[in-house]
Amino acid sequence: MDYDIILLLIIFMIGFIGSFVSGMLGVGGAVVNYPMLLMIPTALGVGSFTAHEVSGITAVQVLFTTVVGALAYRKGGYLNKKVIIYMGGGVLLGSLAGGFMSSAMPESGINIVYGLLALAAVVMMIIPHGGEDDLAYSTDHFNRLLGISSAFIVGLGAGIVGAGGAFLLVPVMLTLLKLPTRTAIASSLAITFLSSIGSAGSKLIMGQVLFIPAIVMIIASLIASPLGAKVGKKMNTKFLEKALAALIFIIAVKIWFDIFAGH
Numbered sequence: 001m002d003y004d005i006i007l008l009l010i011i012f013m014i015g016f017i018g019s020f021v022s023g024m025l026g027v028g029g030a031v032v033n034y035p036m037l038l039m040i041p042t043a044l045g046v047g048s049f050t051a052h053e054v055s056g057i058t059a060v061q062v063l064f065t066t067v068v069g070a071l072a073y074r075k076g077g078y079l080n081k082k083v084i085i086y087m088g089g090g091v092l093l094g095s096l097a098g099g100f101m102s103s104a105m106p107e108s109g110i111n112i113v114y115g116l117l118a119l120a121a122v123v124m125m126i127i128p129h130g131g132e133d134d135l136a137y138s139t140d141h142f143n144r145l146l147g148i149s150s151a152f153i154v155g156l157g158a159g160i161v162g163a164g165g166a167f168l169l170v171p172v173m174l175t176l177l178k179l180p181t182r183t184a185i186a187s188s189l190a191i192t193f194l195s196s197i198g199s200a201g202s203k204l205i206m207g208q209v210l211f212i213p214a215i216v217m218i219i220a221s222l223i224a225s226p227l228g229a230k231v232g233k234k235m236n237t238k239f240l241e242k243a244l245a246a247l248i249f250i251i252a253v254k255i256w257f258d259i260f261a262g263h
Contacts, residue, residue: 003212007046011213014040015061015220022065022166022221023228024235025185025243030058030163031121033217034114035251049210051107055162056208059099061217062163063196068225070189080187083179086144087187088194090151091158091165095195098159099202105160111259114161117154117168118252122245124171142177150176151191159199166192167248185232 018033037054041047049057070079102110150172151165158165166188173184203209 004046007041008212008216010041010044010046011037011216012220015217016224019061019065019221019224020228020231021247022062022189023068023225023230024232025170025228025247030062030158030161031118031167031248031251033058033061034161034163035255037213049213051110052102052208053210055102055110055160056203057162057210057214057217059162059196059200059203060209060214061221062192063200064218065221065225066166066189066193066196068222068229070186070193079190080179080183083142083147083173083177083183083187084190084194087147087151087169087173088191090148091155091169091191091195092198094152094155094157095159095165095198096155096202098156099162099199100159100206101156102160102162102203103206103208108259110161111255113157114163115252115255115259117157117161117163117165118248118255121168121171122249122252124168124175126245142179147177155195155198158195159202162199162203165195181238182233 014033014036018030018036021032034054037049037057038051041049105113151169154165154168154172158168169188169191170184173179173188174181177184179187200209
């Protein structure tokens, strides 16, 4: 594919928006970047990417976005090391498996997996949870087995679509593990970094990564992710949860509409 300046600028803007949201809400950015990369260049007539190509680009972008975002939250003491170790191991194995599975799937299959992940995240975000902010940031009271198994399942689906899975890991940590909101947001970035190692690595091996768009997305990520994290640390946590739920819901509706419309 030829990459003219207009297409590269559009890719940069998509990466900037997705990475800013990533840093602010504790998601890897793929939840936003995947549908935007799939739809916006085509809608504007400046280029088009297949679902396999988009999943490869976002997988590499998320790898950089999450590590920058997690470092931005580290100084605040919000990272839970035990949660990161347990869930990180599960999500890494799942994402490796999912990344290799994606090469054998049709584009429609990848979009359906994305739609299912987004729908599950919306459902979990509207369920009352115990993410109380008055709990200690370093709380170790969580179900280890549940954390590992849920992270593996999330990683499996995330590896298929090239996401890190943070947009589902956050509600899992809030709803099932009852972690504080800011701890869940910060720790999810570190866990998603481990997940993205698996998904990005497998997609690189399978030749699904377009390097020029991926580099543009990475540059945007390095600029926008710390800015988003800085804003997120100052915002009301309840607002952050509602904003994340609304964002995922809108994207899920769009994806399922396209699936049923046969786009």
